[in-house]
Amino acid sequence: MAAEAPDTTRPAPPEPIEAVPVRHPGRWIATAVIAVLAAMFVHMLVTNPVFQWDFMLDNMFTPAVLRGAQTTLIMTVLAMVLGVVLGIVLAVMRLSPNPVVSGTAWTYIWFFRAIPRIVLLFFCANLGAMYGTYELGIPFDQQLMGWLGLSGDLRFLGLDGNQIFAGFTAGLLGLVLSEGAYMAEIVRAGIQSVDPGQVEAANALGMSRGKAMRRIVLPQAMRVIIPPTGNETIAMLKDTSLLIAVPVTTELNFQLRAIGSRTFQIIPMAVASILWYLALSSLLMVGQHFLERRFSRGFGTRETKAQRAARQAREIGNTK
Amino acid sequence: MSDGAQPMVRAEGVRKSFGQVEVLKGIDLDVQSGEVVCVIGPSGSGKSTFLRCINHLEQVTAGRLWVNGHLVGYRERGGKLYELRDKEVSAQRRDIGMVFQRFNLFPHMTALENVMEAPVQVKGVRKADARRRGIELLERVGLAERVHNYPNQLSGGQQQRVAIARALAMEPSLMLFDEPTSALDPELVGEVLDVMRGLAQSGMTMVVVTHEMGFAREVGDKLVFMDDGVVVEVGDPRQVLGDPQHVRTRAFLSKVL
Ligand SMILES: Nc1ncnc2c1ncn2[C@@H]1O[C@H](COP(=O)(O)OP(=O)(O)O)[C@@H](O)[C@H]1O
Ligand SMILES: [Mg+2]
Numbered sequence: 001m002a003a004e005a006p007d008t009t010r011p012a013p014p015e016p017i018e019a020v021p022v023r024h025p026g027r028w029i030a031t032a033v034i035a036v037l038a039a040m041f042v043h044m045l046v047t048n049p050v051f052q053w054d055f056m057l058d059n060m061f062t063p064a065v066l067r068g069a070q071t072t073l074i075m076t077v078l079a080m081v082l083g084v085v086l087g088i089v090l091a092v093m094r095l096s097p098n099p100v101v102s103g104t105a106w107t108y109i110w111f112f113r114a115i116p117r118i119v120l121l122f123f124c125a126n127l128g129a130m131y132g133t134y135e136l137g138i139p140f141d142q143q144l145m146g147w148l149g150l151s152g153d154l155r156f157l158g159l160d161g162n163q164i165f166a167g168f169t170a171g172l173l174g175l176v177l178s179e180g181a182y183m184a185e186i187v188r189a190g191i192q193s194v195d196p197g198q199v200e201a202a203n204a205l206g207m208s209r210g211k212a213m214r215r216i217v218l219p220q221a222m223r224v225i226i227p228p229t230g231n232e233t234i235a236m237l238k239d240t241s242l243l244i245a246v247p248v249t250t251e252l253n254f255q256l257r258a259i260g261s262r263t264f265q266i267i268p269m270a271v272a273s274i275l276w277y278l279a280l281s282s283l284l285m286v287g288q289h290f291l292e293r294r295f296s297r298g299f300g301t302r303e304t305k306a307q308r309a310a311r312q313a314r315e316i317g318n319t320k
Numbered sequence: 321m322s323d324g325a326q327p328m329v330r331a332e333g334v335r336k337s338f339g340q341v342e343v344l345k346g347i348d349l350d351v352q353s354g355e356v357v358c359v360i361g362p363s364g365s366g367k368s369t370f371l372r373c374i375n376h377l378e379q380v381t382a383g384r385l386w387v388n389g390h391l392v393g394y395r396e397r398g399g400k401l402y403e404l405r406d407k408e409v410s411a412q413r414r415d416i417g418m419v420f421q422r423f424n425l426f427p428h429m430t431a432l433e434n435v436m437e438a439p440v441q442v443k444g445v446r447k448a449d450a451r452r453r454g455i456e457l458l459e460r461v462g463l464a465e466r467v468h469n470y471p472n473q474l475s476g477g478q479q480q481r482v483a484i485a486r487a488l489a490m491e492p493s494l495m496l497f498d499e500p501t502s503a504l505d506p507e508l509v510g511e512v513l514d515v516m517r518g519l520a521q522s523g524m525t526m527v528v529v530t531h532e533m534g535f536a537r538e539v540g541d542k543l544v545f546m547d548d549g550v551v552v553e554v555g556d557p558r559q560v561l562g563d564p565q566h567v568r569t570r571a572f573l574s575k576v577l
Contacts, residue, residue, distance in 0.1 A: 201424035205438035206414035219428050298428045298470035
């Protein structure tokens, strides 16, 4: 047979391997154990009367709870945005060649990382007691005016301390001050991860230090900064429940707990709280995913929109 | 400045120390406008440091360095030197293009964005104009098909050609090359040298640190041999390579040729 076949035919490709696969009995045992445990857990959830699922569902979407979720989300986003801005400023200061500037940033970070958030929040809530009013003006103005033989002061804007340091603002202030310290370290690590050759290339093109930082270094540092910032954001979401120390009573956890204590249905509302935080942090994870994609441009092998357009144009050109 | 005989680069007794270590020990060198000067020498002899001094990426510790008649990094008034501000140093660098051994393209920007960045951000050129000019430059270095690729989608030779286009976009009057082909696979060296040869023929003033003796002989107007922080020998490339006068030049060339 083979001898009669024409010369041009190549030898038949080797037939695919059919071997007996290695068995993994351990995997089957583990699967069985987990299945049993999961079944027990679901059974407990369904049959144990403390969960009161109907009650929970009826009460976890009341207007007050929805407002609480809104407050929690807004607080998280605001505290993170301002915290990141503060962190960038501190990180750039920390890397400054001026020892006073970098020392100031170091001291700030050292101080605010040491303080538990709940303690800081409590302190911020009571800043109104330190001075009755907070005024904007020229420092040491009264001493200065006295020295010049004049009376009066040089202040432009006065605010009632008890008004600014109440509720939402006090809570936001505390969270931002604390977050800035953590973000500073994250941003610094990001900045330092960028190849120094990048700054040199930017400088050689005539870009100033500030412009090189904004246009070249920070966008590349974002790749390193974003994943830990995602962690920080989720931690922040959870830490808004510490606002009870201010107190900010419109916040999510407070509202759910209030329903629980009022109705003596503690466990259902605690479970409702868990589910709410799960849902909100999942939402934030989606945001993180898109941010990561945005700042990984030029680092993966994904085709960009412009490249796809160019390739399609070429392919159409070729088929014509 | 309008003096035709004024050199593009003039170095007089340039010294540079890092801490206790003196890396440049008094460099005297003139580069005339339109000239291509190639610099060779053993590793660690201070070639890169000298190039970096020319655009003030390093500050010289003694001596004087002028580019286009301007003292680099300082202003001289009443016999005293005043350090220039960050902004003024940046302004000086705009006239000097630099190409690095490791390309140093901006990885988060496409080839075209790399080329447009400095004109738009530094010179305030309108985006549409910068784009048109950028595409022209990328065509000139043979990368018309690659304008929308990110650096990590390009070969080393292509990346280096983008880097050259990026430097040219600022319309410099002087180009510095620090071993532009040393990080490339051998088969990619030629395409970069071709672009540089074209640039030299167009009349660009160039200072090229290189190990490509063929390029130095063929394109260079002048060859500088540096060793241990000093200029050991300067001359016509053919002459220096064919009949080196100095024993250290001979020793070096016998190793690389
Ligand atoms: N930033 C720096 N700090 C300390 N030493 C340096 C620095 N840059 C270069 N050097 C030293 O200066 C010498 C010359 O370096 P370089 O100019 O890079 O040489 P070449 O480019 O000729 O190989 C080397 O010994 C190197 O270690
Ligand atoms: Mg070098």
